[in-house]
Amino acid sequence: MAALLRVDDLYKDFAGLKVLKGVSMTLERGHKTAIIGPSGCGKSTLLRCINYMETPTAGHIHLDGELFGETQNGGKYQRMSEKQLARQRSQVGMVFQGFYLWPHLNARDNVAIAPMKVRGMEKRAAYELADAMLEKVHMSHKRDEFPERLSGGQQQRVAIARALAQQPKLMLFDEPTSALDPELVGEVLKVIQELAAEGISMVLVTHEVRFARQVADHVIFLGDGVVVEEGAPDQVIGAPKHERLRSFLKQILEH
Amino acid sequence: MDVILGKIATLGPPLLLGAVTTVTITLVSLIIAIILGLTLALIQRARITWLNWIIAAYIELFRNTPVLAQLFIIYFGLPYLGYKIPSFLAAVIGLGLNGGAVLAEVFRAGIAAIHVGQREASLSVGMTPWMAMRYIILPQTWRMTLPPTGNYAIALFKDTAVVSAIAAPEIMFYARTLVASTFETAFIYLLVALIYFVLAFPMARLVDRLERQQRAWL
Numbered sequence: 001m002a003a004l005l006r007v008d009d010l011y012k013d014f015a016g017l018k019v020l021k022g023v024s025m026t027l028e029r030g031h032k033t034a035i036i037g038p039s040g041c042g043k044s045t046l047l048r049c050i051n052y053m054e055t056p057t058a059g060h061i062h063l064d065g066e067l068f069g070e071t072q073n074g075g076k077y078q079r080m081s082e083k084q085l086a087r088q089r090s091q092v093g094m095v096f097q098g099f100y101l102w103p104h105l106n107a108r109d110n111v112a113i114a115p116m117k118v119r120g121m122e123k124r125a126a127y128e129l130a131d132a133m134l135e136k137v138h139m140s141h142k143r144d145e146f147p148e149r150l151s152g153g154q155q156q157r158v159a160i161a162r163a164l165a166q167q168p169k170l171m172l173f174d175e176p177t178s179a180l181d182p183e184l185v186g187e188v189l190k191v192i193q194e195l196a197a198e199g200i201s202m203v204l205v206t207h208e209v210r211f212a213r214q215v216a217d218h219v220i221f222l223g224d225g226v227v228v229e230e231g232a233p234d235q236v237i238g239a240p241k242h243e244r245l246r247s248f249l250k251q252i253l254e255h
Numbered sequence: 256m257d258v259i260l261g262k263i264a265t266l267g268p269p270l271l272l273g274a275v276t277t278v279t280i281t282l283v284s285l286i287i288a289i290i291l292g293l294t295l296a297l298i299q300r301a302r303i304t305w306l307n308w309i310i311a312a313y314i315e316l317f318r319n320t321p322v323l324a325q326l327f328i329i330y331f332g333l334p335y336l337g338y339k340i341p342s343f344l345a346a347v348i349g350l351g352l353n354g355g356a357v358l359a360e361v362f363r364a365g366i367a368a369i370h371v372g373q374r375e376a377s378l379s380v381g382m383t384p385w386m387a388m389r390y391i392i393l394p395q396t397w398r399m400t401l402p403p404t405g406n407y408a409i410a411l412f413k414d415t416a417v418v419s420a421i422a423a424p425e426i427m428f429y430a431r432t433l434v435a436s437t438f439e440t441a442f443i444y445l446l447v448a449l450i451y452f453v454l455a456f457p458m459a460r461l462v463d464r465l466e467r468q469q470r471a472w473l
Contacts, residue, residue, distance in 0.1 A: 053375055082384050090381025100376035104394045114380035117390055159376075166380055 002065035004029045004201050005050065005170060010059035012045050019045045021225035022059070027170070027218075030199045034212035034233070037222035038248055043205045044097075046222065047174050050203065051092045052085060063091060064169055090118050093163030097175040099155040101147040107134060107158045108143040111165045118166075133161035137191050153184030157191055164195075171195070171202040178207055209252050213237045221245045266433055266443055273429035274450050276343070280425060281412045283347040288354025288411070289404070295355065296362035297388070310359070317356035323417050325349050330421040346418035346425075350411060357407055365400040366392060405462035409455055426450060 005027040012020040019042045027033050035043045048054040050061055052069035060077070061068040068088055070077045080088075101110050111130035115121040121129070134140045137157035147155055156176055163171060173192065177185040189211050196202065196215045206212050212219055212233065219236040221229045221244075229242050240246045295310050317325065330345035340348075369392050377387035419427035430447045434440050 051379060053379065086378070086381050086383045086386075089379060092379070094376075094379035096372060096376060096379075098370075098372050100370070100372035102373065102376070102391050102395075104398065113390060114382065117386055118381040162376075162380065 002062065003027060004031075004064055005203070006062040007046075007050065008060045008062075010046065010049055010061075011057045012042070012049055012054060013057045019225055020049070020056070020059075023222070023225070023227055024059075025220060025227070025230075027201060027203060029201055031218065032196050032202045032204065032216045033218045033220060034204045034206055034216035035220045035222055036206065036209055036212055036248075037228075041222045042225045043222045044174055047172050047203060047205045050170075050172060051089050051094055053094070055079060063088065086118070090114070090166055091169045093166050093168035093171045095156070095160050095163055095171070095173045095176050097178050099147075099152070099159045099179070101150075101155050101159055101162070103147050106144050106146050107139060107150070107161075110147070110158055111162045114162070115165055129165055130161070133164045134158070136164060136194075137161045138187075151184060152180045153187045156180065156188045160188075160191055160195075169201065171200055173202060173204040173206070175205050175207060207252070209237055209249060221248070223248075262439065262442060263446070266437070266439065266446060269429045269433060270426055270443075270446055270450060273424060273426035274454070276423065277412070277415050277425040278454065280343065280346050280350065280415045280418060280423065281408070284350035284354055284415075285408055285411060287347060287351025288358050288407075291351065291355030292358025292360075292362050295359035296366060299359075299363055300366065314356045314359055317353050318360075322349065322353050322414060323420060325353055326418060326421050342418070342421045342423040345421055346415070346423040350415065350418070354407065354411060358404065361400050361403050361407070362396065365396040368399060369395050402462055402466040405458065405465060409458050409462065412455055412458070413451060 003026040005025075007023060007025045010020050010023045011018070023042070023046055025033065035046060037043045045054060049056045050068075052061075055069070060070065066088075069080060069085055071080050071084075072078075079085075101107075102113075105113060108127060108130050111133050112123075112126040115126040115129055116123060131140065131143065134143050137160050139154060139157050139161060142150060142154060142158075147158070150158065160176075176192065177188050180188065185208070189208065192202075192204070193211075193215050204212065204216065214233075216233050219230060219233045220227055221236060221240075221242070223244050229236055229240065229245050236245070237249060240249055295314075299307055299310055326345065326349040329349045330340070330342060333340055333345070373391055373395065374384075374387050377391045378384070382390070415425055416427045419425060419431065422428060426447055430443050433443050437443070
């Protein structure tokens with residue numbers, strides 16, 4: 001059986017600036033990979049390429065054995081239509097650093113709108129699903145509140161529920177706690193940890209190295225657009241081989 | 256007192272009849288302007304160079320010439336091309352095209368002001384770009400652009416006075432006719448101003464309220 005996610009030799013340039021220079025990774029079902037690295041190393045770009053929020057300059061993505069974001073005709077690859085892409089993206093949940101809840105919808109509608117509009121679910125069923133997902137992130141009590149009335153941590157938990165409501169094969173977390181006040185980080189990490197324990201497949205870009213070690217079964221250290229070191233968390237974070245990784249960890253863990 | 260009431264009794268009905276036309280012209284032009292402005296703002300987002308160039312030319316042309324000239328060109332110019340149109344139609348076409356240019360800019364700026372993350376979050380849950388626009392971007396744009404659109408509507412309502420120049424039978428047109436037959440110039444325009452005020456004031460209050468609500472929401 002094919003890996004859940006396969007990233008092959010991914011390159012991404014932004015107007016001549018080479019951000020990713022040949023990155024490959026695979027993720028098996030139920031596994032959790034954490035991507036760490038200094039700012040500007042390309043870790044968010046890598047994550048955003050996985051669901052084609054950014055279009056890679058070169059390289060290919062396979063989700064569940066299926067080519068993602070492109071169609072292949074003979075030897076030629078072509079970006080697929082927005083409609084096809086939307087269908088594929090619905091299989092991947094994404095959680096952003098800046099939450100991006102929709103301010104004109106309350107928590108429940110934020111979670112329910114995609115099931116209704118994308119999957120054509122009945123309103124009743126979509127609300128039931130939304131309530132179940134809000135329960136999962138411990139936000140049931142705030143389901144009628146609008147985003148502006150929620151704290152950052154609460155907003156991020158609703159955003160996680162929104163992504164879960166897609167019933168995705170894979171969850172992507174893009175620095176989910178970086179925009180939060182320190183005292184709110186814990187509640188979001190706790191939710192992510194619970195999802196990990198449930199066996200949800202995830203790729204997590206994070207600054208929280210200690211958390212990465214707890215929750216991930218594989219850690220990738222990205223430096224300057226390439227994979228510098230990867231492996232089991234205890235090995236990568238506990239016994240780093242490369243000098244660059246050592247100095248990065250030293251900086252982070254001293255704080 | 257009786258004299259004044261008597262004057263109002265004779266002058267009032269034709270002016271109110273004109274007011275009905277004024278309101279109708281305002282509403283029809285506003286609807287044209289909103290549909291046109293929104294359509295142009297959406298087309299501009301597709302970034303088709305030559306189309307955007309045409310839209311930009313249209314916007315600048317209508318923004319930088321007097322409405323009166325535009326109305327004259329439509330009303331007296333179209334017959335040369337073989338289309339004789341009634342003054343009411345010329346009025347709503349002229350004001351509608353003019354308003355379309357104004358509101359296209361309002362809506363374009365409104366859409367651009369929505370954080371890109373709002374759209375990315377919509378795409379990430381599997382919405383198509385159109386669904387993202389329809390369910391996420393436009394509802395937010397709408398709230399944000401409601402106050403400027405309301406202000407534009409009030410300005411439009413007062414600006415309909417210019418269409419009397421092409422003999423559309425609105426308030427001003429009746430006022431001028433009445434002045435010509437009664438010579439009660441000041442009194443008639445006082446009544447005219449009163450009618451405009453009574454209609455515009457509630458609109459202005461409504462816009463103020465929307466503005467306050469919007470601040471609370473943001």
